[in-house]
Structure formats: structure tokens, C-alpha cells
Amino acid sequence: MADRVYPSAKPTASGGGENVAFPPAKVLPPNATRPFYRPQLLRHRNRRSCCCRCCLWITFTIFLIVILAALSGVLVWFVYRPHTPHFSVSSFQVSELNIKSSKLISKFNLTLIAQNPNKKIVFFYDPTAISITSDGVDIGDGTLPAFTQATRNTTALRTVIGGSAARSIDDASAILLKSKLKNSGNLAVKIQLDTKVKVKMGALKTKKVAIRVSCDGINAAVPVGKAAKTATVANVKCKVDLRIKIWKWTL
Structure with a gap:
């Protein structure tokens, strides 16, 4: 009866088996390419936006007061026609x-x-x-x-x-x-x-x-x-x- 030859469990270096990378590469999460925002940067941006809004409101208020004062002056002039003594x-x-x-x-x-x-x-x-x-x-x-x-x-x-x-x-x-x-x-x-x-x-x-x-x-x-x-x-x-x-x- 002929003898059977069993292959070795470990492939040889020169063998024709499949090439397996060692160690295996890590799999990156889907959002790994997104930048990481720090909380401090968000706070600075919020402060700048608040300052811009405050400046805009102050400018608008001053402009509105000037317009109302001018309209009041025109109204007083047309009603009373003031002259200096x-x-x-x-x-x-x-x-x-x-x-x-x-x-x-x-x-x-x-x-x-x-x-x-x-x-x-x-x-x-x-x-x-x-x-x-x-x-x-x-x-x-x-x-x-x-x-x-x-x-x-x-x-x-x-x-x-x-x-x-x-x-x-x-x-x-x-x-x-x-x-x-x-x-x-x-x-x-x-x-x-x-x-x-x-x-x-x-x-x-x-x-x-x-x-x-x-x-x-x-x-x-x-x-x-x-x-x-x-x-x-x-x-x-x-x-x-x-x-x-x-x-x-x-x-």
C-alpha cells in the first residue's frame, strides 16, 4: 500500500500560498478625515459674532436717533417757524x-x-x-x-x-x-x-x-x-x- 504525503500546516517562505500582510492594517472610521474642532475655537467665534451683532445694533440705534431728531426739528420748524430775538x-x-x-x-x-x-x-x-x-x-x-x-x-x-x-x-x-x-x-x-x-x-x-x-x-x-x-x-x-x-x- 502506497504512503500518503500530507502538506505542512504552515506555508513555506518560498511557497506559492497567498501573501498575507502582517500585522493587518487598521481600518479607519468613516469620519476620520474630518477636522477636529476644539471648544475654545467655538467660544472665540461666538464672542466675535456677538460683538459684531452688538456693533450693528448700536450703529442702527444711533442712525435711528439721528433720523428721528432731524424729523422732529423739521416738524418744529414748519409748525412754529422759530426766529432768534x-x-x-x-x-x-x-x-x-x-x-x-x-x-x-x-x-x-x-x-x-x-x-x-x-x-x-x-x-x-x-x-x-x-x-x-x-x-x-x-x-x-x-x-x-x-x-x-x-x-x-x-x-x-x-x-x-x-x-x-x-x-x-x-x-x-x-x-x-x-x-x-x-x-x-x-x-x-x-x-x-x-x-x-x-x-x-x-x-x-x-x-x-x-x-x-x-x-x-x-x-x-x-x-x-x-x-x-x-x-x-x-x-x-x-x-x-x-x-x-x-x-x-x-x-
């Missing part, structure tokens, strides 16, 4: 003007005319400070009491500025005033008024706004004896400016 100098008299050394004695009689040209607006004036200067030198100060000016109203404001009390001025100012009086016999005078006014438009009342009134073109002569010297005021022009204060600046 008018001021003029009716009379200016020099009762006394004496310069001795560095002492100045001055007295002036002033009459101002305040006009409210508005049909639906009332002005409420605080006490008014008056300053009279010549070439930048202060030669007299006074005040006007508070008053209310109704619609389409003209008010005459009379006051006496200065007095018999002497006031001190520096030597340079005294020399300048004496030279002006000696050469021309009169002084170029400027009147300045500073006050605050509140405006009433129907049921609406605004806050107090500072205004400054400047009147130029007055030539004042020194009186002779006790009779006051009346200045010519035909060419006097008064300018009204709003004095709006924003932080440290006054516009």
Missing part, C-alpha cells in the same frame, strides 16, 4: 468819564430794545450781565433784571451802568484811553450782554440756553460839565449768538 441800541449817553492815573470813573445811561418776532414762541430771560469796553478795556459793568417777552412783543430795557465809585485799571489801559480821548475826543465803545433764555413753544419748554449779544459802532464823547453826552447810535449793529457749551468748549 432781535436787539438794538435805542440810546446811549455818557454821564461821566474821568481817567486819573490808574483810576477810572464812568457812568452810562443805556436803553436797549428787545424784539420777539415769533408768533408762537415766548422767551424767558434770566438776569443779564452788561459789559462796556473800549479797545478791549473794560470801562463799565451793569445788569438788567430778568424779564419775560411774549409773542410779537417789543420791550425797552433801560439801565444805568457804572457810578461814582472809581475802578482800578492798569497803566497801559489808562494811557491808551487818554490818548484816544486826546486825539479824537471820543471812544469807540462796544456793548456786550450775556444771559440765558428759556423758550416756550405751545406746551413745550426748552432748557435754558446761553446767548451773547454784541453791539458795535458806538462813538462816545466825554461830557463837558454835568450835562450827559449822547452818542450816535444810528449805525449800531447788534449780533445774537448762542453760547452752547459742550464739555470744556463753548460754541
Whole structure:
């Protein structure tokens, strides 16, 4: 009986069996190629998006406020037609003007005319400070009491500025005033008024706004004896400016 030959269980290196990789390759999961996001990156992106949304809302709110303010201003203009008050100098008299050394004695009689040209607006004036200067030198100060000016109203404001009390001025100012009086016999005078006014438009009342009134073109002569010297005021022009204060600046 012939002998049977059984093959070995392990294939030889040079044998013709199948090639098997060793060790076997690892099988990657289906989502292995996707990037891995860290939680910190997500938080940073959320913060940036929140900041962008806040900036957009703030910009939109500011733009809306500006639009509403402009519309309100246009509406007030068409309803009330507001105009600034008018001021003029009716009379200016020099009762006394004496310069001795560095002492100045001055007295002036002033009459101002305040006009409210508005049909639906009332002005409420605080006490008014008056300053009279010549070439930048202060030669007299006074005040006007508070008053209310109704619609389409003209008010005459009379006051006496200065007095018999002497006031001190520096030597340079005294020399300048004496030279002006000696050469021309009169002084170029400027009147300045500073006050605050509140405006009433129907049921609406605004806050107090500072205004400054400047009147130029007055030539004042020194009186002779006790009779006051009346200045010519035909060419006097008064300018009204709003004095709006924003932080440290006054516009």
C-alpha cells in the first residue's frame, strides 16, 4: 500500500500560498478625515459674532436717533417757524468819564430794545450781565433784571451802568484811553450782554440756553460839565449768538 504525503500546516517562505500582510492594517472610521474642532475655537467665534451683532445694533440705534431728531426739528420748524430775538441800541449817553492815573470813573445811561418776532414762541430771560469796553478795556459793568417777552412783543430795557465809585485799571489801559480821548475826543465803545433764555413753544419748554449779544459802532464823547453826552447810535449793529457749551468748549 502506497504512503500518503500530507502538506505542512504552515506555508513555506518560498511557497506559492497567498501573501498575507502582517500585522493587518487598521481600518479607519468613516469620519476620520474630518477636522477636529476644539471648544475654545467655538467660544472665540461666538464672542466675535456677538460683538459684531452688538456693533450693528448700536450703529442702527444711533442712525435711528439721528433720523428721528432731524424729523422732529423739521416738524418744529414748519409748525412754529422759530426766529432768534432781535436787539438794538435805542440810546446811549455818557454821564461821566474821568481817567486819573490808574483810576477810572464812568457812568452810562443805556436803553436797549428787545424784539420777539415769533408768533408762537415766548422767551424767558434770566438776569443779564452788561459789559462796556473800549479797545478791549473794560470801562463799565451793569445788569438788567430778568424779564419775560411774549409773542410779537417789543420791550425797552433801560439801565444805568457804572457810578461814582472809581475802578482800578492798569497803566497801559489808562494811557491808551487818554490818548484816544486826546486825539479824537471820543471812544469807540462796544456793548456786550450775556444771559440765558428759556423758550416756550405751545406746551413745550426748552432748557435754558446761553446767548451773547454784541453791539458795535458806538462813538462816545466825554461830557463837558454835568450835562450827559449822547452818542450816535444810528449805525449800531447788534449780533445774537448762542453760547452752547459742550464739555470744556463753548460754541
